[in-house]
Each structure stands twice: as C-alpha cells, then as structure tokens.
Amino acid sequence: MIAMFLAVLIGSTIAALAVTFWPQRHGGPSGLFAGPGPATGPGPLSAVLLPVATVIPPMPESTEGILIAQLMRGELSAEQYRHAMSGIAAREEGHSPMPLPGALPD
Numbered sequence: 001m002i003a004m005f006l007a008v009l010i011g012s013t014i015a016a017l018a019v020t021f022w023p024q025r026h027g028g029p030s031g032l033f034a035g036p037g038p039a040t041g042p043g044p045l046s047a048v049l050l051p052v053a054t055v056i057p058p059m060p061e062s063t064e065g066i067l068i069a070q071l072m073r074g075e076l077s078a079e080q081y082r083h084a085m086s087g088i089a090a091r092e093e094g095h096s097p098m099p100l101p102g103a104l105p106d
Helices: 002-025 045-049 063-073 078-095
Strands: none
Touching: 063 078
C-alpha cells in the first residue's frame, strides 16, 4: 500500500515537472499557465462587450489653463507658450508683487 502511494506520488511529481518545463525546453512559453501562444482574438471580453468611455475634458477657466490646452492641441509652439507665460507672470507681479523674505510689510 505504501509502495503504491509512493509510486503515484513520484509519478505525479515527475509529470508535473515535465508539463511545467517542457515548453521552455523547446523555445515556447514556460510554465504551466503560459497559454497556447499569442492572442489572435478581438481582445478581452470586456473590450468587446462594454462601450468605450468618452470623456470630454472641462474647459479651462484660467489663462494658464487655456494656454496649456492650446499648447497640447498644437495651436501654440513652445516658444509662444513661454512668451505668453512670461507676460502673464510680469502682469501678475505688477498687480500683486511678492514680498522679499525679511522685508517689513507696508
């Protein structure tokens, strides 16, 4: 009885190891759960059955946001964006200058 149990145990261990490492030896995917090969179907079931989510981004409310949106759409070049942002920064500095560290408030 014990001999039969050991024979079944050893045989199943050898079979499991052979199934696990056989594809790797012949250049295929390794492992028991590697699958049959590259996927050839339309994709996962969720991609086939579920509609594609369309998200419309909100319109930017700030001038900086509008400039970034124009930059991302290609309506502005990087040089034009930097020039516009420097103009916004200069205008903001004129309206509300930033106090220097250690300066006394007016």
